[in-house]
Amino acid sequence: MEHVRALLFDVFGTVVDWRQGVxxxxxxxxxxxxxxxxxxTLFADAWRKRYQPAMEAVRSGQRPFVRLDVLHRENLxxxxxxxxxxxxxxxxxxxxxLNLAWHRLDPWPDVLPGLARLRQKFIVAPLSNGNIILMLDxxxxxxxxxxxxxxxxxxxxxxxxxxAYLRTVDLLGMRPEQVCLVAAHNNDLAAxxxxxxxxxxxxRPTEHGPQQTSDLxxxxxxxxxxxxxxxxxxxxxx
Amino acid sequence: MEHVRALLFDVFGTVVDWRQGVxxxxxxxxxxxxxxxxxxTLFADAWRKRYQPAMEAVRSGQRPFVRLDVLHRENLxxxxxxxxxxxxxxxxxxxxxLNLAWHRLDPWPDVLPGLARLRQKFIVAPLSNGNIILMLDxxxxxxxxxxxxxxxxxxxxxxxxxxAYLRTVDLLGMRPEQVCLVAAHNNDLAAxxxxxxxxxxxxRPTEHGPQQTSDLxxxxxxxxxxxxxxxxxxxxxx
Numbered sequence: 001m002e003h004v005r006a007l008l009f010d011v012f013g014t015v016v017d018w019r020q021g022v023x024x025x026x027x028x029x030x031x032x033x034x035x036x037x038x039x040x041t042l043f044a045d046a047w048r049k050r051y052q053p054a055m056e057a058v059r060s061g062q063r064p065f066v067r068l069d070v071l072h073r074e075n076l077x078x079x080x081x082x083x084x085x086x087x088x089x090x091x092x093x094x095x096x097x098l099n100l101a102w103h104r105l106d107p108w109p110d111v112l113p114g115l116a117r118l119r120q121k122f123i124v125a126p127l128s129n130g131n132i133i134l135m136l137d138x139x140x141x142x143x144x145x146x147x148x149x150x151x152x153x154x155x156x157x158x159x160x161x162x163x164a165y166l167r168t169v170d171l172l173g174m175r176p177e178q179v180c181l182v183a184a185h186n187n188d189l190a191a192x193x194x195x196x197x198x199x200x201x202x203x204r205p206t207e208h209g210p211q212q213t214s215d216l217x218x219x220x221x222x223x224x225x226x227x228x229x230x231x232x233x234x235x236x237x238x
Numbered sequence: 239m240e241h242v243r244a245l246l247f248d249v250f251g252t253v254v255d256w257r258q259g260v261x262x263x264x265x266x267x268x269x270x271x272x273x274x275x276x277x278x279t280l281f282a283d284a285w286r287k288r289y290q291p292a293m294e295a296v297r298s299g300q301r302p303f304v305r306l307d308v309l310h311r312e313n314l315x316x317x318x319x320x321x322x323x324x325x326x327x328x329x330x331x332x333x334x335x336l337n338l339a340w341h342r343l344d345p346w347p348d349v350l351p352g353l354a355r356l357r358q359k360f361i362v363a364p365l366s367n368g369n370i371i372l373m374l375d376x377x378x379x380x381x382x383x384x385x386x387x388x389x390x391x392x393x394x395x396x397x398x399x400x401x402a403y404l405r406t407v408d409l410l411g412m413r414p415e416q417v418c419l420v421a422a423h424n425n426d427l428a429a430x431x432x433x434x435x436x437x438x439x440x441x442r443p444t445e446h447g448p449q450q451t452s453d454l455x456x457x458x459x460x461x462x463x464x465x466x467x468x469x470x471x472x473x474x475x476x
Contacts (some may be wrong), residue, residue, distance in 0.1 A: 133411045148386065172371050
């Protein structure tokens with residue numbers, strides 16, 4: 001890791017707890033629309049379940065790049081239909097507001113103190129599939145001290161396509177081995193490693209709730225493995 | 239200005255003193271290459287003089303978008319040729335290093351305290367023709383607390399083309415009147431206003447040295463006119 005100058009972070013799941021955050025906004029919305037019987041956390045899961053297929057339409061070239069806010073909004077309507085709510089019957093401004101739940105997610109408790117240490121030595125920036133204003137609103141609200149907002153929208157490519165990593169490395173004017181991806185997801189790290197980036201796995205065993213079965217351990221010998229951002233900072237000597 | 243949510247800043251001249259900054263790095267370089275007779279400040283001017291024509295080649299479609307670091311590097315070779323120095327005779331790593339002078343410019347003294355106030359109420363980000371890593375290195379070195387790094391490279395368009403402003407507004411998910419450009423240059427503000435953005439003029443009467451003749455006063459009734467970033471913060475009620 002001695003050549004690393006920039007740490008780029010996956011965000012949903014790695015930096016913020018999207019599941020609890022989305023559920024906390026969805027709960028009151030569901031109650032207002034006579035759907036309090038629907039578990040808000042399961043609704044968050046259902047909304048999120050449409051995330052990869054929606055990006056896959058872009059990755060495969062079926063549709064041109066559109067930012068994640070647009071995909072989230074489409075997916076919201078589909079997730080509502082699944083529980084018998086017709087989005088067309090709801091004021092679009094209220095749907096837009098619920099869609100902003102993704103802009104207002106809270107970081108895991110170790111993130112802010114860990115990043116404060118890490119940014120003393122490294123450039124720190126998100127490399128998320130979230131779009132620029134989503135990341136910016138989130139950071140501003142939570143006080144996440146990014147040095148820049150990088151990610152899918154900047155390079156017009158969704159992870160895990162190689163372009164998402166390689167174009168970002170190019171923007172930084174660095175070689176791949178000068179950049180390390182920090183993520184709680186083995187598949188993201190595998191794609192980054194295939195592009196020559198360094199890799200740091202941070203365990204987030206409750207991203208998907210107490211019954212989580214995925215990403216409970218490193219599936220390759222990543223360059224760093226850490227329990228949280230504090231351990232990551234320690235491993236990187238800051 | 240009541241609807242404004244984001245302040246976007248021109249950087250070279252408005253946020254940082256490029257002339258003194260570049261001169262301070264060029265001086266030792268010129269001395270090493272037997273050109274101490276060349277005034278380093280005039281060399282900085284000569285280097286900068288090639289900035290608009292180089293971007294014009296991109297704006298006019300003569301060449302595809304390339305980041306400013308690349309244009310600066312080409313312009314450096316041309317500016318050296320003008321004073322009789324053959325760039326081909328110099329180690330490319332030394333030219334690359336001098337090119338980084340643009341990454342290491344100091345802000346005017348009012349910038350950091352002014353931005354600390356402004357960012358409490360507004361999203362603050364550069365909207366510069368400088369590329370991402372240039373802006374990022376500069377901000378990290380000087381402690382400029384941007385919320386994001388926006389600008390020409392993100393939207394693949396150089397100011398003052400309308401796309402540079404309008405695509406940036408679109409990324410922010412805002413309407414043009416929710417975004418205010420802060421600049422020391424009347425032409426930049428005029429182009430932003432033509433796109434519907436709000437405008438704030440900050441006077442930088444020594445950007446081009448003590449004999450400056452341009453941009454010594456507002457040429458239109460800009461939404462705000464301020465002597466420095468502290469006055470700007472006061473005018474915006476923070």
